[in-house]
Amino acid sequence: MTLREPVITVENLTKRFGDFIATNAITFDVYKGEIFGFLGANGAGKTTAMRMLCGLSVPSSGRATVAGFDIYRQTEQIKRHIGYMSQKFSLYEDLTVAENIRFFGGIYGLSNHQLQSKSKALIERLGLQAERGKLVGELPLGWKQKLAFSVSILHEPRIVFLDEPTGGVDPVTRRQFWALIHEAAASGITVFVTTHYMDEAEYCNRVSIMVDGRINALGTPSELKQQFGEPSMDGVFYQLARGAKRGD
Amino acid sequence: MRTVKFLLQKEFRQIFRNRAILALIIVMPVMQLIILPLAADYEVKNINLSVVDHDHSPYAQQLVAKITASGYFRLQGYHASFKEAYRLIEQDKADLVLEIPRGFERDLIRNGHQQLFIAVNAINGTKAGLGSAYLSSILRDYNDGIRMEWIAPTRFRPAATIEVIPANRFNPLLNYQFFMVPGILAILLTMVGGFLSALNIVKEKEIGTIEQINVTPIKKHHFILGKLIPFWVLGNVVFTVGLLVSWVIYGIFPQGSIPAMYGFISIYLLAVLGFGLLISTYTDTQQQAMFIMFFFMMIFILMGGLFTSIDSMPPWAKAVSRLNPVSYLVEVMRMIVLKGSGWADVFPHLGAMLGFAVVLNGWAILNYRKKS
Numbered sequence: 166m167t168l169r170e171p172v173i174t175v176e177n178l179t180k181r182f183g184d185f186i187a188t189n190a191i192t193f194d195v196y197k198g199e200i201f202g203f204l205g206a207n208g209a210g211k212t213t214a215m216r217m218l219c220g221l222s223v224p225s226s227g228r229a230t231v232a233g234f235d236i237y238r239q240t241e242q243i244k245r246h247i248g249y250m251s252q253k254f255s256l257y258e259d260l261t262v263a264e265n266i267r268f269f270g271g272i273y274g275l276s277n278h279q280l281q282s283k284s285k286a287l288i289e290r291l292g293l294q295a296e297r298g299k300l301v302g303e304l305p306l307g308w309k310q311k312l313a314f315s316v317s318i319l320h321e322p323r324i325v326f327l328d329e330p331t332g333g334v335d336p337v338t339r340r341q342f343w344a345l346i347h348e349a350a351a352s353g354i355t356v357f358v359t360t361h362y363m364d365e366a367e368y369c370n371r372v373s374i375m376v377d378g379r380i381n382a383l384g385t386p387s388e389l390k391q392q393f394g395e396p397s398m399d400g401v402f403y404q405l406a407r408g409a410k411r412g413d
Numbered sequence: 414m415r416t417v418k419f420l421l422q423k424e425f426r427q428i429f430r431n432r433a434i435l436a437l438i439i440v441m442p443v444m445q446l447i448i449l450p451l452a453a454d455y456e457v458k459n460i461n462l463s464v465v466d467h468d469h470s471p472y473a474q475q476l477v478a479k480i481t482a483s484g485y486f487r488l489q490g491y492h493a494s495f496k497e498a499y500r501l502i503e504q505d506k507a508d509l510v511l512e513i514p515r516g517f518e519r520d521l522i523r524n525g526h527q528q529l530f531i532a533v534n535a536i537n538g539t540k541a542g543l544g545s546a547y548l549s550s551i552l553r554d555y556n557d558g559i560r561m562e563w564i565a566p567t568r569f570r571p572a573a574t575i576e577v578i579p580a581n582r583f584n585p586l587l588n589y590q591f592f593m594v595p596g597i598l599a600i601l602l603t604m605v606g607g608f609l610s611a612l613n614i615v616k617e618k619e620i621g622t623i624e625q626i627n628v629t630p631i632k633k634h635h636f637i638l639g640k641l642i643p644f645w646v647l648g649n650v651v652f653t654v655g656l657l658v659s660w661v662i663y664g665i666f667p668q669g670s671i672p673a674m675y676g677f678i679s680i681y682l683l684a685v686l687g688f689g690l691l692i693s694t695y696t697d698t699q700q701q702a703m704f705i706m707f708f709f710m711m712i713f714i715l716m717g718g719l720f721t722s723i724d725s726m727p728p729w730a731k732a733v734s735r736l737n738p739v740s741y742l743v744e745v746m747r748m749i750v751l752k753g754s755g756w757a758d759v760f761p762h763l764g765a766m767l768g769f770a771v772v773l774n775g776w777a778i779l780n781y782r783k784k785s
């Protein structure tokens with residue numbers, strides 16, 4: 166990271182649901198081209214924070230910009246410059262692989278020429294040539310996730326948000342998935358990813374760990390391991406999350 | 414506009430891939446139009462009549478013969494006492510009991526008047542009301558018959574009678590199907606349009622794809638248009654299928670302007686689809702949407718003037734029915750199909766429907782939120 170140009174800036178961002186403070190005054194920056202791991206136990210407030218940054222949820226207070234746009238007033242501009250893949254699988258299962266690519270590419274405003282060349286390249290990269298005409302619902306979960314990720318960056322967004330992208334996926338596919346993430350980061354896309362797998366946290370440039378709505382640790386994996394005197398990210402996470410009062 | 418093209422492509426692909434829905438859209442109108450008009454027939458036939466004849470005279474027999482010959486009544490049998498006949502009513506085997514008193518013929522001839530007793534099973538109100546009306550009318554006719562029989566030969570003081578001969582305009586034979594089929598077609602269109610659109614967005618909410626749509630730069634009105642247009646097209650297809658069915662099976666062909674009819678249907682569909690979309694923006698699951706839609710459908714249908722005349726409702730109900738889009742469609746369908754109305758006649762309805770369409774769709778767009 167030579168340039169350290171921030172693409173996401175977050176300052177005291179808070180979201181309340183009645184008395185419940187889902188996200189409590191979190192502050193951090195994410196830099197261009199980095200893979201930012203956003204960790205936390207279930208119920209720590211990760212998804213809420215991510216939804217606010219994507220313009221799906223209105224914050225209660227605090228400030229944030231995504232790709233230089235304000236998350237209160239410029240959500241529609243933000244949406245042009247981000248990709249999003251949620252924990253809940255979100256391609257259309259009753260459309261084929263090729264139709265999904267065409268649809269999502271199309272609504273992001275890709276030209277017909279771009280659609281053609283990009284979907285061809287995507288299908289080849291994922292090795293889905295034989296499955297192009299298959300309904301997405303018929304694909305195994307791992308393939309669906311890889312496809313969903315590839316579709317979410319088809320329009321070359323500046324940032325892609327991944328909400329537990331590898332949940333329920335086998336280790337081999339997870340490794341392939343992370344290869345895709347690294348490829349995307351290398352091409353300049355900033356990756357903002359939540360995960361529960363600590364081996365995945367090791368793949369990130371920097372990670373933050375949320376506990377009960379607050380960010381309790383932030384740094385590179387090696388910094389955090391040193392800070393908490395633990396040999397692995399597993400140990401770091403366990404030390405922090407043990408004190409959590411909220412659970413599922 | 415290019416976004417709308419992609420949305421439409423997606424919707425049509427999904428619709429044509431869902432064979433069950435597709436079959437339902439075509440099979441439902443055909444089946445309903447074949448079956449429902451037969452059931453929704455107000456003519457009451459097969460009224461079960463039981464007779465308690467204490468007289469056993471030729472006049473009494475003539476009377477019963479006249480009643481059964483009318484075709485509306487089915488004689489369940491003669492009974493010795495009213496009590497026995499009443500038991501049949503209690504067992505729901507008889508709808509009417511006619512009691513002919515002892516000395517019916519004798520007193521009728523001697524005193525010039527006589528009384529008959531009719532007991533009606535009023536559990537089925539329509540059957541009871543119409544049954545006793547039919548029976549009274551047959552009795553009056555019978556009465557006139559015997560008066561003429563006595564008076565005619567003497568030519569003395571011919572009784573002045575007023576006879577009313579109605580002419581049934583637009584449906585001379587009072588064919589019930591002519592009346593019901595256009596109305597049933599109207600209901601069908603409402604159901605197909607309303608339910609399909611209400612369930613569609615909610616389904617996307619349930620499976621989570623709406624979230625994916627909401628993080629894209631799709632504009633709200635583009636998204637709503639992408640949902641409206643496919644169902645609008647489907648609605649027109651269903652309507653055309655329905656028109657063909659009623660032509661082929663019932664020989665009902667619109668007497669009035671067909672362009673005016675399609676013009677009205679086009680606007681009507683926009684209104685109904687808008688209503689479905691509005692419901693889908695307020696609900697989170699298909700189950701909720703289904704129940705809410707059902708609640709409104711019941712009101713729309715029962716207060717739509719299909720089964721009962723809106724004119725005979727109390728003033729407040731009449732006012733409510735003006736807020737019911739179905740009532741306009743039922744009226745317009747009957748006007749164009751039976752009465753032969755054209756553009757000018759349905760103009761006020763068209764205006765009202767345009768209002769519904771704008772308000773409902775506008776509301777749906779406003780209430781559709783891309784964020785929480």
